[in-house]
Amino acid sequence: MSDPRLSQRSASMRPSALREMLSSGDPPRLSLAGGLPPAEAFPFEALAGIAAELLGGHDVRSLQYTSAEGDPVLRAQVAALVSTVHRREVPPGRVVITTGSQQGIDLVGRVLLDPGDIAIVEDPTYVGALRALVPTGARIVGIACDGEGMRTEQLEAHLAAGMRPKLAYLCANFSNPSGATLSAARRVHLAELSSRYGFVVVEDDQYGRLRFRGQHLDPIASLADDVVYLSGFSKVVAPGLRVGYLVAPQWLVRPIVLAKQAADLAASSLGQRMVSRLLDRPDWWDEHLAALRDIYATRADALCAAIDDRLVGRLRVRPPEGGMFVWAEIVDPAVTATALIAASRARGLALVPGSEFSTTNTYDHALRLSYSTLTPAQLAEAVGLMADAFDSLTSSSR
Numbered sequence: 028m029s030d031p032r033l034s035q036r037s038a039s040m041r042p043s044a045l046r047e048m049l050s051s052g053d054p055p056r057l058s059l060a061g062g063l064p065p066a067e068a069f070p071f072e073a074l075a076g077i078a079a080e081l082l083g084g085h086d087v088r089s090l091q092y093t094s095a096e097g098d099p100v101l102r103a104q105v106a107a108l109v110s111t112v113h114r115r116e117v118p119p120g121r122v123v124i125t126t127g128s129q130q131g132i133d134l135v136g137r138v139l140l141d142p143g144d145i146a147i148v149e150d151p152t153y154v155g156a157l158r159a160l161v162p163t164g165a166r167i168v169g170i171a172c173d174g175e176g177m178r179t180e181q182l183e184a185h186l187a188a189g190m191r192p193k194l195a196y197l198c199a200n201f202s203n204p205s206g207a208t209l210s211a212a213r214r215v216h217l218a219e220l221s222s223r224y225g226f227v228v229v230e231d232d233q234y235g236r237l238r239f240r241g242q243h244l245d246p247i248a249s250l251a252d253d254v255v256y257l258s259g260f261s262k263v264v265a266p267g268l269r270v271g272y273l274v275a276p277q278w279l280v281r282p283i284v285l286a287k288q289a290a291d292l293a294a295s296s297l298g299q300r301m302v303s304r305l306l307d308r309p310d311w312w313d314e315h316l317a318a319l320r321d322i323y324a325t326r327a328d329a330l331c332a333a334i335d336d337r338l339v340g341r342l343r344v345r346p347p348e349g350g351m352f353v354w355a356e357i358v359d360p361a362v363t364a365t366a367l368i369a370a371s372r373a374r375g376l377a378l379v380p381g382s383e384f385s386t387t388n389t390y391d392h393a394l395r396l397s398y399s400t401l402t403p404a405q406l407a408e409a410v411g412l413m414a415d416a417f418d419s420l421t422s423s424s425r
Contacts, residue, residue: 036162037162055372056376057375057401057408057409058376058377058397059330059377059379059396059397059409060377060397061377061397061400062351062352062397063399063400064262065400068319068322070315073305074264074301074305078297081297081304086300088296090296092292092293093299094293095292096284097125097272097294101270101299102122102124105119105272105274109122109274113245113246113248113249114245114249117274120277120280121274121276121280123275123283123287124270124294124299125273125294126270126271126290126291126294126295128231128233128257128258128272128273129155129271130290130291131255131259131271131272131273132160132231133290134273134283134286134287134290135194135227135279136159136194138283139193139194139227140164140193141163141164141165142163143164143165144163144164144165144166144193145165145166145191145193146166146167146192146196147169147182147192147226148160148169148196148197148386149169149177149198149205150169150171150172150385151172151204151354151390151393152198152202152384153202153204154383154384156231157384157386160196167386168185168192172205172207174207175207175210176210176213177209180216182195182220183220186220186224194227194228195217195226195227195229196229196231197229198231198232199214199230199232200232200234200235200244200350201349203234203351203352204381204383205352205354205395206347206353206354207354208241208244208348208349209247211244211245214246217251221253222251226253227276228247228251228253229257230247230256231257231258232258233257233259234349235258236262236316236319237262237263237320237323237349237351238320238348239320239321239349240349255279257272257273258271259271260302262351263315264302268298269298270294270295270298323349323351323398323399326399326402326403326406327353329398330353330396330410333407333410334410337413340358341357341362341417342413343356344356351397351399352395352397352398353395353398354394354395355394355396356393357394360392362392362417362420362421363391363392364390364391364393365380365391366420367394367413367417367420370416371412374416375412381395
């Protein structure tokens with residue numbers, strides 16, 4: 028029962044099982060639970076040099092308030108970057124710099140959704156999106172996913188039956204948590220549905236620059252007009268800088284800026300200036316992204332190879348083409364994710380259940396596994412601990 032002094036919005040906020048698990052007791056020795064960049068992915072030397080230049084040179088803009096829209100230089104750089112990806116010109120006036128892209132989800136929900144409205148998400152979906160959208164009072168409807176991302180034919184059936192959503196949120200590239208990428212055909216289909224039925228697509232593209240195999244696919248934002256495109260620099264520079272961005276249709280920019288003025292006045296000026304200086308170095312940027320892709324490709328391969336070696340017939344995964352995650356399905360119906368997580372935790376390994384990412388508390392035989400923070404040797408060790416946990420559960424059930 029919630030405290031009557033709290034608002035209805037506060038009462039609707041759901042806790043993060045992952046955060047609460049990791050904050051209770053001693054942290055586990057190994058973790059496949061979080062989606063964090065590893066320390067070796069951070070460009071310490073480049074950022075240290077830039078910080079020294081900015082602060083040593085008394086760069087006032089680095090420490091002063093900036094506009095809610097963001098530093099104008101960075102907005103222009105982001106517009107140029109996104110124009111290349113979207114294959115059409117994106118003016119800086121459609122770019123808003125956010126305090127991490129998580130804030131972008133929150134702002135879009137605030138300005139588009141009223142209580143009782145319908146918001147579509149992929150199922151399973153990014154848990155941060157659920158936490159941002161649920162407090163709006165909107166009805167969250169999950170659309171099932173497979174290896175090619177959201178099943179847009181299922182969405183079309185809902186729309187044909189009369190459902191009228193205000194927005195549809197998804198991670199089109201290497202989805203968190205499923206690791207799936209929306210196929211080219213489904214991107215076109217979703218863009219067509221958005222235009223026909225008048226809802227806004229919220230395309231969260233945190234991981235698109237971390238593709239380490241396969242072919243690049245054009246974003247949905249290159250195919251339709253009413254798309255809010257979210258991305259940022261947490262996964263490719265450092266999450267602690269808290270620099271994200273969104274690109275919105277022109278009619279949505281002003282409401283989003285007004286909501287942002289109320290939320291935080293402006294994103295970190297120092298973080299924005301540091302990222303802007305990095306973007307001024309295209310050769311460095313290309314080399315940095317290539318190094319990141321090598322890190323994640325090596326770790327993804329190591330995790331999948333260890334699972335093939337130690338957990339064949341017990342855990343089913345799809346090898347990823349990018350990003351930080353694989354979706355793992357437990358083959359034995361007698362072994363639940365809850366039981367496996369508890370047995371793994373007793374051995375010093377943290378896992379996160381698939382139900383954490385569900386709109387209906389399903390996926391009790393699934394896990395999201397992140398390979399981002401552990402070395403290949405540690406990933407092999409983590410899978411060995413999972414194998415031991417499986418052994419303990421299956422032997423006790425005999």
